[in-house]
Amino acid sequence: MDAKVETAANALTASEIAAAVRAGRLTCEAVAQACLDRIASREAAVQAFAHIDPAQVLATARACDRAGAHGPLAGVPFGVKDIIDTFDLPTEWGTPIHRGRRAGRDAACVALTRRAGGILMGKTVTTEFANLHPGKTRNPHDLARTPGGSSSGSAAAVADHMVPIALGTQTTGSTIRPASFCGVFGYRPTHGEHRMHGVMEASGSLDTLGILARAIEDIALYRDVLLGVPPEPVVAVARPPRIGFCRTHNWGQVEPATQALVEAAARRFAAAGAAVSDVRLPDDFALLDAAHRWISSFEFVRTFTWEIEHHWDEISDTLRQGRIADGLSCSLERYLEMQTVATSCRQRIEAVWDDHDMLLAPAAFGEAPLGRPAFAGAPVYMMWTVLHLPAIALPVFAGPAGMPIGLQLLARRHDDRRLFAGARWAWRQLT
Amino acid sequence: MDAKVETAANALTASEIAAAVRAGRLTCEAVAQACLDRIASREAAVQAFAHIDPAQVLATARACDRAGAHGPLAGVPFGVKDIIDTFDLPTEWGTPIHRGRRAGRDAACVALTRRAGGILMGKTVTTEFANLHPGKTRNPHDLARTPGGSSSGSAAAVADHMVPIALGTQTTGSTIRPASFCGVFGYRPTHGEHRMHGVMEASGSLDTLGILARAIEDIALYRDVLLGVPPEPVVAVARPPRIGFCRTHNWGQVEPATQALVEAAARRFAAAGAAVSDVRLPDDFALLDAAHRWISSFEFVRTFTWEIEHHWDEISDTLRQGRIADGLSCSLERYLEMQTVATSCRQRIEAVWDDHDMLLAPAAFGEAPLGRPAFAGAPVYMMWTVLHLPAIALPVFAGPAGMPIGLQLLARRHDDRRLFAGARWAWRQLT
Numbered sequence: 040m041d042a043k044v045e046t047a048a049n050a051l052t053a054s055e056i057a058a059a060v061r062a063g064r065l066t067c068e069a070v071a072q073a074c075l076d077r078i079a080s081r082e083a084a085v086q087a088f089a090h091i092d093p094a095q096v097l098a099t100a101r102a103c104d105r106a107g108a109h110g111p112l113a114g115v116p117f118g119v120k121d122i123i124d125t126f127d128l129p130t131e132w133g134t135p136i137h138r139g140r141r142a143g144r145d146a147a148c149v150a151l152t153r154r155a156g157g158i159l160m161g162k163t164v165t166t167e168f169a170n171l172h173p174g175k176t177r178n179p180h181d182l183a184r185t186p187g188g189s190s191s192g193s194a195a196a197v198a199d200h201m202v203p204i205a206l207g208t209q210t211t212g213s214t215i216r217p218a219s220f221c222g223v224f225g226y227r228p229t230h231g232e233h234r235m236h237g238v239m240e241a242s243g244s245l246d247t248l249g250i251l252a253r254a255i256e257d258i259a260l261y262r263d264v265l266l267g268v269p270p271e272p273v274v275a276v277a278r279p280p281r282i283g284f285c286r287t288h289n290w291g292q293v294e295p296a297t298q299a300l301v302e303a304a305a306r307r308f309a310a311a312g313a314a315v316s317d318v319r320l321p322d323d324f325a326l327l328d329a330a331h332r333w334i335s336s337f338e339f340v341r342t343f344t345w346e347i348e349h350h351w352d353e354i355s356d357t358l359r360q361g362r363i364a365d366g367l368s369c370s371l372e373r374y375l376e377m378q379t380v381a382t383s384c385r386q387r388i389e390a391v392w393d394d395h396d397m398l399l400a401p402a403a404f405g406e407a408p409l410g411r412p413a414f415a416g417a418p419v420y421m422m423w424t425v426l427h428l429p430a431i432a433l434p435v436f437a438g439p440a441g442m443p444i445g446l447q448l449l450a451r452r453h454d455d456r457r458l459f460a461g462a463r464w465a466w467r468q469l470t
Numbered sequence: 471m472d473a474k475v476e477t478a479a480n481a482l483t484a485s486e487i488a489a490a491v492r493a494g495r496l497t498c499e500a501v502a503q504a505c506l507d508r509i510a511s512r513e514a515a516v517q518a519f520a521h522i523d524p525a526q527v528l529a530t531a532r533a534c535d536r537a538g539a540h541g542p543l544a545g546v547p548f549g550v551k552d553i554i555d556t557f558d559l560p561t562e563w564g565t566p567i568h569r570g571r572r573a574g575r576d577a578a579c580v581a582l583t584r585r586a587g588g589i590l591m592g593k594t595v596t597t598e599f600a601n602l603h604p605g606k607t608r609n610p611h612d613l614a615r616t617p618g619g620s621s622s623g624s625a626a627a628v629a630d631h632m633v634p635i636a637l638g639t640q641t642t643g644s645t646i647r648p649a650s651f652c653g654v655f656g657y658r659p660t661h662g663e664h665r666m667h668g669v670m671e672a673s674g675s676l677d678t679l680g681i682l683a684r685a686i687e688d689i690a691l692y693r694d695v696l697l698g699v700p701p702e703p704v705v706a707v708a709r710p711p712r713i714g715f716c717r718t719h720n721w722g723q724v725e726p727a728t729q730a731l732v733e734a735a736a737r738r739f740a741a742a743g744a745a746v747s748d749v750r751l752p753d754d755f756a757l758l759d760a761a762h763r764w765i766s767s768f769e770f771v772r773t774f775t776w777e778i779e780h781h782w783d784e785i786s787d788t789l790r791q792g793r794i795a796d797g798l799s800c801s802l803e804r805y806l807e808m809q810t811v812a813t814s815c816r817q818r819i820e821a822v823w824d825d826h827d828m829l830l831a832p833a834a835f836g837e838a839p840l841g842r843p844a845f846a847g848a849p850v851y852m853m854w855t856v857l858h859l860p861a862i863a864l865p866v867f868a869g870p871a872g873m874p875i876g877l878q879l880l881a882r883r884h885d886d887r888r889l890f891a892g893a894r895w896a897w898r899q900l901t
Contacts, residue, residue, distance in 0.1 A: 150775035240667040344581035
């Protein structure tokens, strides 16, 4: 990437942009133009956007300047994964079936972002139905590699300084994984906290929004905006956090270089005064991978009954032979059994928080692979998603090929603010 | 109502229609025509439908006849609450803001119904945004009275033999209440079991689908169709069920005549061999009414940010001064505190099922009131909705004014099939 961008408006964080705009040091138009310039120079290579209308962006920015930009995200350009409805751009879900689809209104999360002063930059590329079949986006750190999926365009656009923040979603690892692969912060909130109105449902028991950003402060700010509450700053931790190092049953499938980096982080946290202890979850927590597989696929095929009935030929082989085949083969009895497993584990994970403020785990199995696979490697995300825990990926490592590798931190349900405080402490120990 | 309809095709249950169609004893067209005739004679009075296209209904029915009608709902006309998307009719959410809105695809539940052979009869009237402000529908048993809300048109259309089954939704009591007021079976499934894709979100933590029908067998059949699983018949109970009579903390607000009817039902069940015992929930379960109020309103105002920002003048005073005012005044701390209350109660209600197969409770505070109030009287639904339990309303009583009054039965989460079996046993004791 071009070093020069580091000083341009498009390279600022959302918090910095909003403060500068509110103080009159930057106009919405100047910020929007800087982001559009960056996109103009890089989009042919990165291909982060599914839809963008520069004239509309600039018109909106000028209107905000005229009206007096205000709000916690005053003048902040944002990207929106193309499974989330916007009244002024199509929302196509990454499939030719819904080419040109117009929702006629904003999703709740988009309306909340605009109300806070945000300026929609464009729709970012998603994999097909936010599942495995990849879109066109490439990893900005190495165009030969995948950005990860399914929030591919949102992660790539944030990493490449096209926008400071972007909306994604997560049903498996669709925010944490591309954040790790692209070297940005990724946040999956506590399941259920945000309204999903206008967001394509994939598997409702597991779906959440996701946020991609280049600063923890931006994640915290944007979460409050999406909750529709007055923003609160990230607080300083009173003491180094109690950290549970949870390798999980999938540790053996994590690449050795990534294992070593996560181990080193744990030692660094301990050296900085954190109480770091190994957490071994009960053996039956390994069932959560199967719970994820069957719950997500059972729900997915029912969600998309209309598309399966009327547009079978336009669905990728990847999806037909993967999640759809799984979902069609899953009985109600198996689905309900897996929901029971999930409920039980959600209740029993609570005991972990008696002794720990956060859990530490890998954010991905390793570096972004070559080629276009949206998903690859060990399923290090599934159990956390099924557990409904808030998670954040920190872009702290570089792997053997020089590509980013993230670290994952998790906290108790609804303890998202404490997670941000702890994550900022952890981030400062490693950078 | 006209006694003659009892022998016409429109007065058959869904199970009877599907069996007759599959056996070649009835055509889809004949059934559709019978329902259209009934609607033609009664709609001016009842006003159950928001959108209906008789020519399209007949064309679809004839096409099904030509193709050879099959499936568990072969040839069964169904109504769809107008907050649920259909590709061939508008979906307007009961508000002028979305007049003429076209979704371009079917909601998951609609696609599943059509795949099973169902024939969409039309969109049924909803209250504004499935909240309190009433639509035009009147109670078919007494046009001077409310049908209840928010699934007003679905309940009235089923009660008046316009369709055998209809889709509703429930966030508070929006299926159980109109079922009770209109004298039909109403079913609220275990929260989370059905895909909500294409269904307007109101308050996602509480929203479910709902089914209105004139037979328990139809409820069970339709539930399986909506789950996308092979239908299983309602089984006979091995022994009379163990029934917990749960008056709840709102009992004092239930009308005396209704209290007496529910008490009489409990005695009747005991006389028929059921083990009936009083269940008194812990005192803090009374907090669930407040939990419902704050969770639903906090979520509602965020869900509808776009409408509130852009169409404030087209929102009713009822909604602005009710749920919207509540939602705007609710802090994140209160919302999360109420979610904690809800989670705790959901876990602790589990102990009830050690000794009981079902709970017995009022389905409404009394008979349908005069006038148009969609909601009225004691909040006898809220706690059950927050607890995420499956519930069924049985149309077993007539009140002092001769209007229907329902009985509510509830079961453990995901025990919906056992609930149907027990409900059929209970129904047979009372009729």
